[in-house]
Amino acid sequence: MYGSDSDGLQAARAQLVSYSARLLDDGLAVGSAGNMSVRAGDRVAITPSGISYAEMRPEDICLVGMDGAELQSSETPSSETPMHLAIYAATRAGAVVHTHSPEVIALSAGRDELPAIHYAITGLGGPVRVAPYVRFGSAGLAASAVAALDGRSAVILRNHGAVCHGRDLAQAYDRALLLEWLARTYRLALSYGEPAILSAAELDEVTAESRRRRYGERRSGQP
Numbered sequence: 235m236y237g238s239d240s241d242g243l244q245a246a247r248a249q250l251v252s253y254s255a256r257l258l259d260d261g262l263a264v265g266s267a268g269n270m271s272v273r274a275g276d277r278v279a280i281t282p283s284g285i286s287y288a289e290m291r292p293e294d295i296c297l298v299g300m301d302g303a304e305l306q307s308s309e310t311p312s313s314e315t316p317m318h319l320a321i322y323a324a325t326r327a328g329a330v331v332h333t334h335s336p337e338v339i340a341l342s343a344g345r346d347e348l349p350a351i352h353y354a355i356t357g358l359g360g361p362v363r364v365a366p367y368v369r370f371g372s373a374g375l376a377a378s379a380v381a382a383l384d385g386r387s388a389v390i391l392r393n394h395g396a397v398c399h400g401r402d403l404a405q406a407y408d409r410a411l412l413l414e415w416l417a418r419t420y421r422l423a424l425s426y427g428e429p430a431i432l433s434a435a436e437l438d439e440v441t442a443e444s445r446r447r448r449y450g451e452r453r454s455g456q457p
């Protein structure tokens with residue numbers, strides 16, 4: 235989480251602008267679609283509504299309280315602000331990234347879940363649920379996303395996009411890229427027929443081994 239002092243907020247705003255540009259380059263959104271936010275203490279810095287990413291400046295990033303009150307905003311905060319705030323209220327997230335990326339949207343129209351086509355899905359907490367369709371910007375969508383996020387750091391929104399959260403913007407963004415890659419890989423696998431899917435036990439084994447290796451790295455002083 236960023237500090238809530240002015241230096242922390244300035245850093246958060248600059249990082250949101252730079253990752254917003256990546257959103258287009260990486261094909262995770264088009265135009266001004268999608269949005270992202272970071273938490274700084276009891277405030278949330280969030281991308282504005284209706285400004286193209288190419289033109290967005292750090293001073294355009296909006297600041298809202300955890301109750302949604304606008305604090306320092308020359309622009310209108312993202313229409314999905316209620317969903318971002320609901321995720322912060324329900325999790326320990328430090329950043330939230332919402333994408334309109336084609337692979338997850340295509341999957342959402344035909345599946346209820348992204349299954350474990352590759353063990354890297356443990357980085358998202360396991361198979362990723364598709365939340366039922368609810369209109370953009372609504373409290374219902376926020377509730378639907380939070381419910382489907384249970385135990386996961388990613389959720390796919392039916393006929394809409396996806397949301398990932400992480401301890402910081404870099405992690406949340408990496409998860410959005412991973413999710414899109416997994417959805418594409420699953421679609422490719424379907425072209426060969428019914429794909430083999432990893433079991434819960436196999437995923438648990440991966441999670442345990444990843445933990446063991448991270449623990450070993452910390453003990454030996456490796457980064």
Ligand SMILES: [Zn+2]
Pocket residue numbers: 268314332333334370394395
């Ligand atoms: Zn959206």
